[in-house]
Amino acid sequence: MAAKDDLGRRGEDLAAQFLADAGYTVIDRNWRCARGEIDLVARDGNDTVFVEVKTRSSTAFGHPFEAITPQKLARLRRLANAWCDAHPYRRGVIRIDAISVIAAAGAAPLIEHLRRVF
Amino acid sequence: MPVGRTQAIALLGLQGAVVEIEADYSSQLPKFILIGLPDAALGEARDRVLAAAANSGCDLPSRRLTVNLSPAALPKQGSGFDLGIALATLAAAGIVQAESIARVVHLGELGLDGRLRPITGTLPAVSAAAAAGFDTVMVPTGNAAEAELVPDIRVVAVPSLRDAAIWHGAEFEPLEVEPIQSAHPEDPANDDLDLADVIGNGDAVEAMVVAAAGGHHAFLLGPPGSGKTMLAARLPGILPDLDPAAALEVSSIRSLSGLPVGHALITRPPFESPHHTATAAALIGGGSKQIRPGAAARASGGVLFLDEAPEFNSSVLDALRQPLESGVISIHRANAVAHFPGRFQLILAANPCPCGQYGARDSECTCTPSARRRYLGRLSGPLLDRIDIQFRVQRVTSAQLKLANDGGQLTTTLARERVASARACARERLAATPWSVNSQVPGFWLRGPQARLSSVVTSTIDRALERGGITMRGYDRVLRVGWTLADLDGAPTPSADHIGRALYLRKALSS
Numbered sequence: 001m002a003a004k005d006d007l008g009r010r011g012e013d014l015a016a017q018f019l020a021d022a023g024y025t026v027i028d029r030n031w032r033c034a035r036g037e038i039d040l041v042a043r044d045g046n047d048t049v050f051v052e053v054k055t056r057s058s059t060a061f062g063h064p065f066e067a068i069t070p071q072k073l074a075r076l077r078r079l080a081n082a083w084c085d086a087h088p089y090r091r092g093v094i095r096i097d098a099i100s101v102i103a104a105a106g107a108a109p110l111i112e113h114l115r116r117v118f
Numbered sequence: 119m120p121v122g123r124t125q126a127i128a129l130l131g132l133q134g135a136v137v138e139i140e141a142d143y144s145s146q147l148p149k150f151i152l153i154g155l156p157d158a159a160l161g162e163a164r165d166r167v168l169a170a171a172a173n174s175g176c177d178l179p180s181r182r183l184t185v186n187l188s189p190a191a192l193p194k195q196g197s198g199f200d201l202g203i204a205l206a207t208l209a210a211a212g213i214v215q216a217e218s219i220a221r222v223v224h225l226g227e228l229g230l231d232g233r234l235r236p237i238t239g240t241l242p243a244v245s246a247a248a249a250a251g252f253d254t255v256m257v258p259t260g261n262a263a264e265a266e267l268v269p270d271i272r273v274v275a276v277p278s279l280r281d282a283a284i285w286h287g288a289e290f291e292p293l294e295v296e297p298i299q300s301a302h303p304e305d306p307a308n309d310d311l312d313l314a315d316v317i318g319n320g321d322a323v324e325a326m327v328v329a330a331a332g333g334h335h336a337f338l339l340g341p342p343g344s345g346k347t348m349l350a351a352r353l354p355g356i357l358p359d360l361d362p363a364a365a366l367e368v369s370s371i372r373s374l375s376g377l378p379v380g381h382a383l384i385t386r387p388p389f390e391s392p393h394h395t396a397t398a399a400a401l402i403g404g405g406s407k408q409i410r411p412g413a414a415a416r417a418s419g420g421v422l423f424l425d426e427a428p429e430f431n432s433s434v435l436d437a438l439r440q441p442l443e444s445g446v447i448s449i450h451r452a453n454a455v456a457h458f459p460g461r462f463q464l465i466l467a468a469n470p471c472p473c474g475q476y477g478a479r480d481s482e483c484t485c486t487p488s489a490r491r492r493y494l495g496r497l498s499g500p501l502l503d504r505i506d507i508q509f510r511v512q513r514v515t516s517a518q519l520k521l522a523n524d525g526g527q528l529t530t531t532l533a534r535e536r537v538a539s540a541r542a543c544a545r546e547r548l549a550a551t552p553w554s555v556n557s558q559v560p561g562f563w564l565r566g567p568q569a570r571l572s573s574v575v576t577s578t579i580d581r582a583l584e585r586g587g588i589t590m591r592g593y594d595r596v597l598r599v600g601w602t603l604a605d606l607d608g609a610p611t612p613s614a615d616h617i618g619r620a621l622y623l624r625k626a627l628s629s
Binding site for chain 1: 146148181
């Protein structure tokens with residue numbers, strides 16, 4: 001596995017932990033279908049939350065949030081629909097959130113969470 | 119996070135409106151939204167502000183930034199809002215004190231390196247800020263001298279965004295930068311034109327003095343090389359200094375046109391001589407989004423000289439009729455109306471015919487009578503109606519040249535003194551009226567009981583009127599010029615001689 005995949009994997013772990021600490025229930029991770037992959041799916045009360053996790057080791061090439069483009073969000077929305085089709089019993093309000101993880105080597109990771117980004 | 123709030127000025131003509139700039143960060147993916155009818159240049163403020171902030175050492179949050187310019191319906195142009203947008207953004211990010219920027223009006227364009235660039239229209243914008251009751255305005259260093267011309271407002275000049283932020287309480291180390299100065303060099307003084315350079319043509323020099331004393335519009339007709347341009351260019355020199363209100367107006371128009379203003383208000387009357395290919399927009403002003411002043415507005419308070427007047431497009435010339443009537447240039451566009459001052463003194467010059475030689479003593483005219491008539495016919499009657507002095511200029515003969523070498527010509531200094539005293543006379547006489555120079559006085563007043571002249575004095579023009587030599591309008595104009603001649607001679611009322619000379623100053627065209 002390449003180093004960047006390791007970093008992404010670690011970021012997703014940190015984000016899942018962050019959500020669990022915030023009282024969310026993580027119900028799916030790295031869910032795949034023909035159209036792509038959802039990083040995290042969680043329950044927050046009555047909401048089904050689809051989370052895009054973006055991890056970087058520094059902000060030298062921009063903040064992780066800046067890498068979440070409108071195209072990426074549109075794809076996430078389509079994937080959310082696909083996920084709901086595949087899990088028909090999980091109805092409720094759906095929401096798309098973004099989590100950025102800045103994991104510099106040798107420092108505590110910095111996690112930021114934006115709700116309802118789309 | 120707090121909402122950052124500050125002010126800038128949007129200019130429409132010479133009037134400025136205070137625009138409130140609000141900046142707010144919301145918890146959304148990073149984006150910069152600028153709303154409130156910005157034009158293309160102002161829309162690009164987004165990229166300038168972000169780059170300038172980053173290069174000034176400001177760490178802005180990666181969140182959605184919304185900047186609102188209100189009143190939202192007022193169209194806003196140009197780059198002068200950059201500094202206000204940047205500081206409102208810094209306040210929203212908690213880098214500068216929100217209370218500090220809320221009290222100040224900010225003007226200035228940002229460079230990508232964070233330095234502030236001078237903008238046009240600083241003078242009217244700062245005047246508008248002072249009129250709106252603000253006591254502090256922040257401008258780029260390059261505009262400092264101009265902004266300080268406005269009384270009763272404190273001017274803070276800063277070279278860069280970083281210094282602006284430090285002034286508003288940001289905790290940065292000051293960083294020495296080279297301030298960006300206005301690119302315009304001081305323009306060369308026009309003061310070396312002296313009336314004494316005009317030799318021969320004593321009558322024409324006298325006509326110019328009369329035009330200056332009464333503020334009369336003038337029409338010079340003569341063959342090429344008779345000195346029409348030379349005479350007109352020397353007219354601003356013999357006009358009196360501008361009063362403070364007019365000086366502010368002239369300087370404001372220069373500032374708005376992007377011309378240098380210098381370190382003091384301009385006190386000498388301006389001189390504009392647009393080329394005869396000028397369009398109506400170039401002459402009176404125009405533009406679809408940003409309405410810019412034209413040559414007539416730049417000449418307000420001074421002289422607008424139209425050389426080769428019949429060569430101008432007739433619709434362009436007729437566009438001057440409204441400002442000649444009202445003293446105000448109003449430019450109407452779909453989204454706004456801009457007003458500029460239009461109190462210029464109009465000097466028209468023309469050749470008598472297409473070949474130019476008609477009426478010259480030393481050469482033959484080759485034009486047909488109909489070509490001659492068509493040529494001057496391009497000047498519309500309503501326009502010529504507003505011109506008090508219509509005068510024929512002749513080429514200088516060798517005899518006049520020899521005589522002139524003996525000296526004795528009227529100098530600009532002397533002429534200006536005569537003009538000033540004549541204007542003082544007129545002002546005193548017209549103190550109880552809304553007018554101050556003779557050219558403003560309407561005919562009914564001159565013929566009314568306040569100023570009626572005896573029939574002995576007016577017998578020449580009465581006869582001319584009977585014979586159809588002059589019209590009633592022409593009659594009024596002769597009276598008006600007659601009063602100016604009397605003022606120049608220090609006489610309490612015009613004599614028959616003054617009226618006769620006034621009639622002579624109208625004889626260029628047969629009307």
